[in-house]
Amino acid sequence: MSTDLSARRMREVAIGTKRFEEFCSNFGVAVSITSAPIYLTWRSEQGADARTIQRVIGWHNAGARIRSEQPWSESEAVSRWLRGFHRAAPIGASAQRSDPLYKEDAGALAAACLRPTRSQRLTTAALILANSTALPPISLARLKWSDVRIRASKGWVEVDPPPYGRWVPRPDKPIVVAKGPPGACLIAALRELKPDRQPSPFVLDGIGGRGDMQRIARSLANIPGRATGLWPRPQMTPEELTAVIREANRPTPATARDLALVVLSHQAALTGMEAIRLYQGNLHRDGRTLTVKVQGRREPVHLWANPGSPSCPIDAWEVWTGLLHEQGQTRKDSPIFRAVSGSRIRDKPMTYVALNRTVQARAEQARLTGDYTFTGLRSGFIRGLLRDGVSELHVASRAGLTSLGAVEYHERRESLMTKSVAGMIGL
Numbered sequence: 001m002s003t004d005l006s007a008r009r010m011r012e013v014a015i016g017t018k019r020f021e022e023f024c025s026n027f028g029v030a031v032s033i034t035s036a037p038i039y040l041t042w043r044s045e046q047g048a049d050a051r052t053i054q055r056v057i058g059w060h061n062a063g064a065r066i067r068s069e070q071p072w073s074e075s076e077a078v079s080r081w082l083r084g085f086h087r088a089a090p091i092g093a094s095a096q097r098s099d100p101l102y103k104e105d106a107g108a109l110a111a112a113c114l115r116p117t118r119s120q121r122l123t124t125a126a127l128i129l130a131n132s133t134a135l136p137p138i139s140l141a142r143l144k145w146s147d148v149r150i151r152a153s154k155g156w157v158e159v160d161p162p163p164y165g166r167w168v169p170r171p172d173k174p175i176v177v178a179k180g181p182p183g184a185c186l187i188a189a190l191r192e193l194k195p196d197r198q199p200s201p202f203v204l205d206g207i208g209g210r211g212d213m214q215r216i217a218r219s220l221a222n223i224p225g226r227a228t229g230l231w232p233r234p235q236m237t238p239e240e241l242t243a244v245i246r247e248a249n250r251p252t253p254a255t256a257r258d259l260a261l262v263v264l265s266h267q268a269a270l271t272g273m274e275a276i277r278l279y280q281g282n283l284h285r286d287g288r289t290l291t292v293k294v295q296g297r298r299e300p301v302h303l304w305a306n307p308g309s310p311s312c313p314i315d316a317w318e319v320w321t322g323l324l325h326e327q328g329q330t331r332k333d334s335p336i337f338r339a340v341s342g343s344r345i346r347d348k349p350m351t352y353v354a355l356n357r358t359v360q361a362r363a364e365q366a367r368l369t370g371d372y373t374f375t376g377l378r379s380g381f382i383r384g385l386l387r388d389g390v391s392e393l394h395v396a397s398r399a400g401l402t403s404l405g406a407v408e409y410h411e412r413r414e415s416l417m418t419k420s421v422a423g424m425i426g427l
Helices: 007-027 033-045 050-066 076-088 103-114 118-133 137-141 186-193 214-219 238-248 253-267 272-276 313-326 352-365 375-387 392-399 404-424
Strands: 148-150 154-157 175-178 283-286 289-292 301-304 338-341 344-349
Touching: 007 033, 007 050, 033 050, 033 076, 050 076, 103 253, 103 352, 103 375, 118 137, 118 186, 118 238, 148 186, 253 301, 253 313, 253 338, 253 344, 253 352, 253 375, 272 352, 283 313, 289 313, 301 313, 375 392, 375 404, 392 404
Parallel strands: none
Antiparallel strands: 148 154, 154 175, 283 289, 289 301, 338 344
């Protein structure tokens, strides 16, 4: 029997047995299964949660089977103790409570994923500033908030000559910038930067502080002009500027992955394990339908297109897989949701911790108040179906639940929430 256990498991069993024997010796009780409830009580009082208690019982089950003794889990005394323990702590101290993310909440998370990052917003402002004022990177790097005035229809930019390098004439009057078209308006770009600006006085501090013009110059590389890079460059038309900004604001790997994770996990009601074990070959598009074959489920999940919406599953899937293919990640047996390091997509699946952190970060970005984890995407979808009056059988089939008891649990939770809300508003 011992040969069937891994070396790591054998070490865990030996350590668990040694701790139990030390406990029995210190408290003067017999080293037998009759002392198991006393030992488990002591472990729970020391702060052990339900998961740890189950792990301890598993160690002693393995050790008892090696010694041809009765496993702890088959003891009536241990079973009675566990019933009382789980009644006092039904989900254990380590289990995370998550508020459900309904359809509207998941849509807010998806919209937050599509919002440009701070670096992209800074690049957008730098592109519009350079095109509107014809200022070189060194002047943009030294531009302060005190040099900029913003009004409803126009803005003013005061410029100092650079302290070194090629001299740029200083205008006699502040440069007046008129309000531009949507997506290429300097007034709107600067207003987006103001709420989250850092204590630094420089406007473009995120991509270049005082004297740091090289990073700003790289962000302006898409502006058409002379090959020598001389300034001022010819001014772009609004259409050309909008195209350049759109290219600069392309979804980053992290943004595209998070969007696909939120949309697909919510609409397919994925568990954490199902999301981690979802591979590229499990998804297939057929016209306006995206078919997801989830491991462990009897039937595939069919997701329908919703063009123009942030929650469109086909758009989210195609953007993310497009970036995967750009980096050569085309194997059908590779995970769809992967770890990302900057602009590089790694060939390893996300972890449970990464799933939770992604949802929490996007919920904070969407300004949702509550305790949210990855589980909230699944529970919110299930409770949303129940809230809409969908039958229990259809809910169980759609979410891959194997029993109606799980559906009834979500139905009770949704009923409690609905009644409490109705009571608060006097219904």
